[in-house]
Amino acid sequence: MSENQGKRKYFRGGVHPHDGKALSAKNSINEAPLFDKYQVVLQQNIGAPPKAIVKKGDVVLKGQMIAESTGFVCTPVHAPTSGVVSGIVEIPGAMGQSVKAIEIASDGEDKWGSSLKPMKDWEQRDDSEIKQRIHDAGIVGMGGAAFPTHVKLSPPENKNIDYLILNGAECEPYLTADHRLMIEDPERILKGALIIANSLNINKIAIGIEKNKPDAIKILKKHSADYGISIVPLRMMYPQGAEKQLIYSVTKRKVPAGGLPMDCGCVVQNVATAAAVYDAVVKGQPLIERVTTITGNSVVNPGNWRLKLGTTALDALKLASGVKNNPAKIIMGGPMMGFAQKSLMVTITKNSSGILLLDKEDTSIYESRQCINCKGCVDVCPMNLTPSVLSKAAVKENFDIAERFNVMDCMECGCCAYVCPSRRPMVQHLRLAKGKILAKRRAQQNK
Amino acid sequence: MFETILFSIILMAAVCLLLGVLIGFAVKIFAVQVDPRIEEIEELLPGANCGGCGKAGCSDFAKALVAGEAMPSGCPVAGKALLEEVAKVLGVDAETGEKQIALVRCGGDRSSSSRSELYNGVNDCASAMLIAGGPKGCSYGCLGFASCARACPFNAIEMVDGLAIVHEDLCVGCGKCLTACPRDLIILRPQSAKVNVYCNSPAKGAQKRKICSVACIGCRKCFKVAEENIEMKGFLATVNYDNPPQEDIIEEAKCPTGCLSTTTTLLKKFHSHD
Numbered sequence: 001m002s003e004n005q006g007k008r009k010y011f012r013g014g015v016h017p018h019d020g021k022a023l024s025a026k027n028s029i030n031e032a033p034l035f036d037k038y039q040v041v042l043q044q045n046i047g048a049p050p051k052a053i054v055k056k057g058d059v060v061l062k063g064q065m066i067a068e069s070t071g072f073v074c075t076p077v078h079a080p081t082s083g084v085v086s087g088i089v090e091i092p093g094a095m096g097q098s099v100k101a102i103e104i105a106s107d108g109e110d111k112w113g114s115s116l117k118p119m120k121d122w123e124q125r126d127d128s129e130i131k132q133r134i135h136d137a138g139i140v141g142m143g144g145a146a147f148p149t150h151v152k153l154s155p156p157e158n159k160n161i162d163y164l165i166l167n168g169a170e171c172e173p174y175l176t177a178d179h180r181l182m183i184e185d186p187e188r189i190l191k192g193a194l195i196i197a198n199s200l201n202i203n204k205i206a207i208g209i210e211k212n213k214p215d216a217i218k219i220l221k222k223h224s225a226d227y228g229i230s231i232v233p234l235r236m237m238y239p240q241g242a243e244k245q246l247i248y249s250v251t252k253r254k255v256p257a258g259g260l261p262m263d264c265g266c267v268v269q270n271v272a273t274a275a276a277v278y279d280a281v282v283k284g285q286p287l288i289e290r291v292t293t294i295t296g297n298s299v300v301n302p303g304n305w306r307l308k309l310g311t312t313a314l315d316a317l318k319l320a321s322g323v324k325n326n327p328a329k330i331i332m333g334g335p336m337m338g339f340a341q342k343s344l345m346v347t348i349t350k351n352s353s354g355i356l357l358l359d360k361e362d363t364s365i366y367e368s369r370q371c372i373n374c375k376g377c378v379d380v381c382p383m384n385l386t387p388s389v390l391s392k393a394a395v396k397e398n399f400d401i402a403e404r405f406n407v408m409d410c411m412e413c414g415c416c417a418y419v420c421p422s423r424r425p426m427v428q429h430l431r432l433a434k435g436k437i438l439a440k441r442r443a444q445q446n447k
Numbered sequence: 448m449f450e451t452i453l454f455s456i457i458l459m460a461a462v463c464l465l466l467g468v469l470i471g472f473a474v475k476i477f478a479v480q481v482d483p484r485i486e487e488i489e490e491l492l493p494g495a496n497c498g499g500c501g502k503a504g505c506s507d508f509a510k511a512l513v514a515g516e517a518m519p520s521g522c523p524v525a526g527k528a529l530l531e532e533v534a535k536v537l538g539v540d541a542e543t544g545e546k547q548i549a550l551v552r553c554g555g556d557r558s559s560s561s562r563s564e565l566y567n568g569v570n571d572c573a574s575a576m577l578i579a580g581g582p583k584g585c586s587y588g589c590l591g592f593a594s595c596a597r598a599c600p601f602n603a604i605e606m607v608d609g610l611a612i613v614h615e616d617l618c619v620g621c622g623k624c625l626t627a628c629p630r631d632l633i634i635l636r637p638q639s640a641k642v643n644v645y646c647n648s649p650a651k652g653a654q655k656r657k658i659c660s661v662a663c664i665g666c667r668k669c670f671k672v673a674e675e676n677i678e679m680k681g682f683l684a685t686v687n688y689d690n691p692p693q694e695d696i697i698e699e700a701k702c703p704t705g706c707l708s709t710t711t712t713l714l715k716k717f718h719s720h721d
Binding site for chain 2: 395429435
C-alpha cells in the first residue's frame with residue numbers, strides 16, 4: 001500500500017450520465033439468423049488497410065481469409081459465412097466516409113472452411129506462435145478503437161510489461177454487450193486472459209468492472225478463483241473504461257502524457273477481445289462475429305445479439321422487431337463516443353459495440369453560445385486539459401495555441417460537451433484542431 | 448545672466464552642428480541601395496495582399512519580381528493591361544496567359560439534393576465533415592457552410608440556398624478558396640470556358656440520382672456531341688479545359704439533369720426563386 005500513499009483514490013474528473021442500460025441488461029445474448037448477404041468492410045483496424053484476395057464470383061467458406069494484411073499494424077479479414085463473393089462495393093462507413101466492402105451472398109449452408117488449426121496445447125506453444133495466431137485470426141481491440149491486438153502484445157524490447165488489465169468497465173451508457181458476455185461466457189474471457197498473459201510472460205492479471213454490474217462481478221469472482229485473476233470493482237463514473245483511467249483505477253499508475261499503457265508496464269484488453277483470443281487459439285476460429293447491443297427508446301425489443309461482421313444496421317434492427325417513437329438519431333456505438341449515422345446501410349465491424357436509436361425526447365436541437373468561463377469542462381476533463389481554452393482556440397483557428405495546451409492528449413470522451421451550459425460542441429472543435437495539427441505534422445514529416 | 452544664456456545657445460548650436468555633420472556622413476557611408484523599381488511596381492500591383500502569388504503580400508511579390516525570382520504573370524489578380532505595365536518597368540515580356548478563375552463543381556442546392564436537416568454542430572465545412580461526413584446526402588458535393596466564401600478576400604463567392612457559386616466577374620483566381628474547401632471541390636479554370644459540369648461525384652448514375660436531381664448521371668450525351676471538348680471519367684463527364692466547349696453545346700447535348708451549364712444560368716435559376 002505504501003507506494004500508493006498520497007495518491008488520489010479515483011481518477012480525476014468524469015461525469016455520470018443517465019446510463020439507460022436497464023433497457024437491455026437483462027436480455028441474454030441471442031444468436032442471429034443467417035441473412036442473405038453480408039457486406040464486410042475491408043479495413044476493420046487502425047493502421048494499414050488490408051488487401052482483398054477474393055474477386056467477384058469466388059466461392060468462399062465461413063472463416064476463410066478474404067483480405068490479407070499488408071503491414072505490421074494491419075489484420076486480415078475473414079468471411080462471416082459461406083457463399084459467393086458478389087463484388088467489392090462502396091458502402092457508408094461508420095465514420096461517415098464511404099468505404100470499400102466485400103459483398104458475400106450467403107448460400108445458406110454456413111459451411112466452415114477456416115485454415116486455422118485448434119491449439120489445445122497452447123501452454124506448450126511458443127509466444128511468437130500464439131501472437132502469429134492472434135494476428136492470423138484478425139483480432140483487434142473490440143472495445144471501440146480496433147487497434148490490432150498482436151501489436152499491443154509485441155512491445156519493444158526496452159519496455160517491461162508486468163500487468164494485464166481486462167476492461168469490463170463498459171462505462172458507455174446504453175451498451176450491455178460486454179456485460180452480457182461476462183455473465184454468460186466467463187470461462188472464455190478468463191482463459192483468453194490467461195493466453196494473453198502467457199504470451200507476454202506475466203502473471204498479474206486484473207479485470208476491472210464498474211459497480212453497476214454486480215451480477216457480472218459475482219460470476220467472474222466465482223470463476224476467477226482457480227485462475228489467480230483478481231476482479232476489481234470500479235466506481236461508476238464515465239469514462240472509467242478509457243485506457244488511461246482504467247489503469248489508474250486498477251494500479252494507481254499514470255501513463256505519461258502522449259504515452260502508451262506500455263510506458264507504465266500495462267497492457268489493456270477488452271473482455272470481448274480476450275474471449276475472441278480464446279476462440280482463435282483454442283478453437284481455431286477467426287474473428288467473424290461479435291456481440292452487439294441494439295438499444296434505445298426507439299427500438300421495439302432492445303437486446304444483445306451475436307452478429308456476423310458485415311450485417312447491415314437495417315438487418316440488425318429487424319432482429320429487434322423494428323423501430324417505434326420516431327427515431328431521431330442513429331448512433332453506432334454509445335451516446336458519448338459513438339458516431340451519428342445518416343444511413344442504415346452501415347455494417348457491423350469488429351468494433352461495433354452497439355446500435356443506438358434515440359427518439360426526439362432523448363436528443364435536442366440547441367444553439368451553441370459563447371463560453372462563459374465557468375470552468376465546468378475543466379473540472380470534468382479526465383485528461384486534465386482545459387477544454388474551454390482549446391475550443392476557443394479551435395474556433396479562432398489558433399491551432400498552435402491548441403497544440404501548446406496539449407489538445408493531442410484529448411481522447412474525445414465528450415465529458416466537456418456533456419456539462420457545457422453554453423452547449424458548445426466542444427468535441428467537434430477539438431477534433432477539428434486535432435485533425436489540423438496531425439495534417440500539419442504529416443506535412444512537416446514529408447518535407 | 449546674459450552671458451550664461453549666450454553661452455548655452457552657442458554650446459547647443461555647436462553640438463547640433465557637430466551631430467548634423469556626423470549624421471550627414473553616416474547617411475552617405477551606410478546608405479542602403481533600394482531599387483526604385485520595387486516601389487514603382489508595388490504601386491502598380493493591386494494591393495489586395497491576397498497571397499495568390501505565393502508570396503507574403505504585394506510588397507514581397509514586388510521584391511521577388513525585381514530580384515528576378517518571379518514573373519509578372521505570377522500575380523493572378525492583375526489584368527492583362529496591368530501586367531504589361533509591370534513588365535515594361537521590369538523590361539521583360541509580360542507572358543500573359545489566360546486568366547484563371549475558381550469553379551465550384553457542384554450544383555446541388557437545398558431543393559435539389561438531399562441533406563439531413565438535423566445537423567446541429569459548428570457552421571464550418573471542415574467541422575461538419577467530422578460528423579457522419581457532413582449532413583449532405585452526397586459525400587462529394589458542396590456542404591454549404593460557406594468556408595470558401597469566408598476565405599475569399601474579394602467577396603466573389605455567393606452562398607445560394609446551401610450552395611457556393613463563384614461570381615465570374617468578381618473572382619480573380621487567387622486560389623484561396625481551393626484550400627478552404629475540405630472536399631477539394633473547387634478548381635481553377637480559364638475564364639473563357641463558360642460551360643462547366645457542375646458535379647464532382649464519381650459514384651454510379653443511379654446512386655447519384657437517388658440523392659441529387661442535378662448530378663451528372665454519366666449518360667454521355669454531351670460526350671457524343673463534342674468528343675474533343677468533353678472527357679468521360681467513369682460516370683462523370685468533365686470539361687477538357689485545354690479545349691473548352693462553346694456555349695451552344697448546352698442546347699445540342701440536352702443534358703437531362705442540367706448539370707452541364709454556365710454560372711450565369713445557375714445564378715439566374717437560383718435568384719428566380721426569390
